[in-house]
Amino acid sequence: MADISRPSASPGASPLFLREDEIRRGVELLYFGYTRLTNAIDQELGKQGLGRAHHRALYFIARQPDLTVGELLRLLAITKQSLGRVLKELHDRDLVVTKTGSLDRRQKLLRLTDKGAALESELFAQLREKLSAAYVTAGQESVTGFWHVLEGLVPESDRQMVFDLRKEKS
Secondary structure (H helix, E strand, C coil): CCCCCCCCCCCCCCCCCCCHHHHHHHHHHHHHHHHHHHHHHHHHHHHHCCCHHHHHHHHHHHHCCCEEHHHHHHHHCCCHHHHHHHHHHHHHCCCEEEEECCCCCCCEEEEECHHHHHHHHHHHHHHHHHHHHHHHHHCHHHHHHHHHHHHHHCCHHHHHHHHHCCCCCC
């Protein structure tokens, strides 16, 4: 667990937080933070012969069992061809199964296998550990502020899709 008495290495944002230096600092922190967050899971994915695109697919399928291929395509914002390669590999490794939609037989519904769920859970545990430690160090108000900043980066047209991830799917 993180030491919550440790001061942040970053000074607070200046009142001139929209100046180039402040924006660059935020971009740098996003780059370095994301890289460090994903390094541990990259190693595990590499052992499996998988990459970040595979992880993202596993993550969103775990969040919404019976997610359609079309919905996953929109969430990942990648080409149909790229998603096809990712899903083929996940199917071939027995991590994901596809079933036909009951209302619309053209739909392909995605679900993790037990093996896929175990891998996704293991990867998420590593992310949770790192994010939890950072959250504890930052404190609740900072976490809320961080979420607001990240939400501001999501285009208005995609926000509902992101917010819907928090809802239970029937």
